[in-house]
Amino acid sequence: MTGPVAAGSGDLDDGDDPRADLRWGTIPAAVADAVERGGDREALVDGELRWTWRELGRHVDQATAAYLAAGIEPGDRVAIWAPNGAEWVVALFGLHAAGAVLVPLNTRYKGAEAADILARSRARILVTVDGFLGHRYVGMLAGHELPHLEKIVVLRGEPGVELPAPAESWETFLETGSGTGADAVAGRRSSLGPDSTADLLFTSGTTGRPKGVICAHGQTLRTVATWANVVGLADTDRYLAVNPFFHSFGYKAGILAWLVTGGTLLPVPVFDVPEVMRLIATERVTMLPGPPTLYQTILNHPDRSHLDSSSLRLAVTGAASVPVTLVEQMRDDLGFDTVITAYGLTEACGFATMCRRSDDAVTIATTSGRAMPGIEARIMSDEGGDVGAGVPGEVVVRGYNVMAGYFEDPSATAETIDAEGWLHTGDIGVMDEQGYLKITDRKKDLFIVGGFNAYPAEIENLMLAHQSIAQVAVIGIPDERMGEVGMAFVVL
Numbered sequence: 350m351t352g353p354v355a356a357g358s359g360d361l362d363d364g365d366d367p368r369a370d371l372r373w374g375t376i377p378a379a380v381a382d383a384v385e386r387g388g389d390r391e392a393l394v395d396g397e398l399r400w401t402w403r404e405l406g407r408h409v410d411q412a413t414a415a416y417l418a419a420g421i422e423p424g425d426r427v428a429i430w431a432p433n434g435a436e437w438v439v440a441l442f443g444l445h446a447a448g449a450v451l452v453p454l455n456t457r458y459k460g461a462e463a464a465d466i467l468a469r470s471r472a473r474i475l476v477t478v479d480g481f482l483g484h485r486y487v488g489m490l491a492g493h494e495l496p497h498l499e500k501i502v503v504l505r506g507e508p509g510v511e512l513p514a515p516a517e518s519w520e521t522f523l524e525t526g527s528g529t530g531a532d533a534v535a536g537r538r539s540s541l542g543p544d545s546t547a548d549l550l551f552t553s554g555t556t557g558r559p560k561g562v563i564c565a566h567g568q569t570l571r572t573v574a575t576w577a578n579v580v581g582l583a584d585t586d587r588y589l590a591v592n593p594f595f596h597s598f599g600y601k602a603g604i605l606a607w608l609v610t611g612g613t614l615l616p617v618p619v620f621d622v623p624e625v626m627r628l629i630a631t632e633r634v635t636m637l638p639g640p641p642t643l644y645q646t647i648l649n650h651p652d653r654s655h656l657d658s659s660s661l662r663l664a665v666t667g668a669a670s671v672p673v674t675l676v677e678q679m680r681d682d683l684g685f686d687t688v689i690t691a692y693g694l695t696e697a698c699g700f701a702t703m704c705r706r707s708d709d710a711v712t713i714a715t716t717s718g719r720a721m722p723g724i725e726a727r728i729m730s731d732e733g734g735d736v737g738a739g740v741p742g743e744v745v746v747r748g749y750n751v752m753a754g755y756f757e758d759p760s761a762t763a764e765t766i767d768a769e770g771w772l773h774t775g776d777i778g779v780m781d782e783q784g785y786l787k788i789t790d791r792k793k794d795l796f797i798v799g800g801f802n803a804y805p806a807e808i809e810n811l812m813l814a815h816q817s818i819a820q821v822a823v824i825g826i827p828d829e830r831m832g833e834v835g836m837a838f839v840v841l
Contacts, residue, residue, distance in 0.1 A: 364578035364580075366574075367578055375567070376445045377538040379609060381406070384402045390611075390613075391613050393615075394613060395616055405438075409439055412523065414527070415443070418529050420473075424450060425473050429594075430456065431477050432594075433591075433617055437594050448537055448540065448545070450548060451549065452466065455596075456593065459489060460492075461493070478504050479510075480510065487513045503516045506518070542566070543565060545565060546753070562755065562756070563754055563755070564752050568749050568750060572700055575722055575723065576606060576691075577609055579689075580665055582606055585635075586612040587615065589617060589637050590615060590616045591620050591637070591639050592639060598693075603638075620639075622646055629660070629661065635662045638666065642830055644679050661683055661685050670832065673715070676710040680710070687706045689704045689705070690703075690713050690717055692718070694776075696774075700750060701746045701750065702720050703719070703721055712785065718785060719784040720784060726745070729744075738780060741777050743773060744777070796833040798833055805823035
């Protein structure tokens with residue numbers, strides 16, 4: 350029996366595939382068009398900083414010139430190890446316009462973890478901060494062999510604290526591009542194409558060794574624009590970006606979704622509930638995505654009754670179980686017009702299936718929706734065949750969103766993407782007759798903490814590096830606030 354195969358239909362409620370890969374082709378082209386269309390409308394708000402689209406464009410050109418002056422060539426890797434902020438966006442758009450490939454680093458990484466990815470990606474420039482939440486990122490890299498890393502640029506340091514050698518400030522870095530002309534910037538930007546690599550996102554795995562996921566400009570734009578269309582994101586939206594930019598969701602559903610729709614972005618470096626509530630009210634925030642814990646924390650806050658959340662209209666959540674009551678509270682108590690749950694993974698440009706705006710609360714809470722327009726999702730048996738509706742099997746995805754492959758790892762790529770182009774996710778799920786997906790288990794050994802994948806093997810390897818630990822086993826256990834947390838069983 351042939352089982353259900355979900356494919357986005359393109360009907361009115363489904364949204365459509367606007368073919369952003371054909372409209373723009375590359376992220377730098379999308380930036381240039383957004384600047385042209387946006388003009389003097391507000392583009393980005395970060396504390397006291399308020400930039401129009403035109404001002405943002407000037408900052409991006411300045412950053413691009415600095416990358417070119419540093420000798421960056423198309424395909425070179427540039428890493429960003431920093432919390433959300435306006436400079437993150439400029440550093441990103443600038444490196445893309447210079448033809449470089451983004452390598453984002455988790456701000457929770459310690460020196461050895463960051464150094465491993467910097468070394469394996471052969472990143473030539475690291476853009477970072479120093480002193481964020483007390484972390485000395487530059488100092489963490491001391492003693493690690495990074496022969497390909499030529500420059501460390503600090504976006505923000507602590508006031509009055511001198512930057513550690515060999516780092517230089519963002520301002521100094523930008524000044525180095527003053528001799529690079531506008532023609533050189535425009536020429537490099539126009540030399541890129543839809544198949545040029547946009548990003549290299551390292552995702553942890555069951556072996557404990559992160560794998561680099563390669564995605565191109567065209568497929569990334571197409572996937573993000575389709576996602577934004579289904580959500581209903583518009584140029585009038587004010588998007589509070591709490592999800593970290595180093596994560597696929599924060600980068601693609603955050604920065605890039607804002608870019609292709611042309612609204613206003615408000616990056617937040619850490620999730621501080623009173624500050625987020627203040628920004629919702631004072632900045633008239635309309636779009637607030639995040640894991641279920643984010644909304645539950647706001648709903649449970651003692652000052653929530655004083656929160657003016659009348660501007661809120663869009664919420665996208667997932668990555669953990671969502672109670673029906675939470676969806677209802679988000680609509681009734683916080684005032685969201687639209688609440689959508691979704692499913693995706695880094696290897697699929699971050700997105701695969703989504704609920705639709707007209708879906709009821711039970712569907713939104715208990716499923717991850719159906720395939721996005723132009724993308725296929727199905728449930729596969731261990732033998733590679735289809736299963737019937739409601740029968741569990743591995744979730745597989747096929748379409749323009751599927752990664753080009755794993756960085757310099759053809760064997761892992763072949764294990765993950767089969768000969769027919771199906772991406773094997775490692776997640777177990779069931780699908781109903783209408784193509785709605787429900788994740789029921791994980792074929793891969795992982796648990797999810799507040800929306801972040803945590804792999805026991807990776808944690809165990811780190812713990813075993815401690816001289817006092819002889820054996821360790823890590824599992825995920827339920828947690829009311831975070832969904833799941835880790836528990837370690839240790840033999841000393």
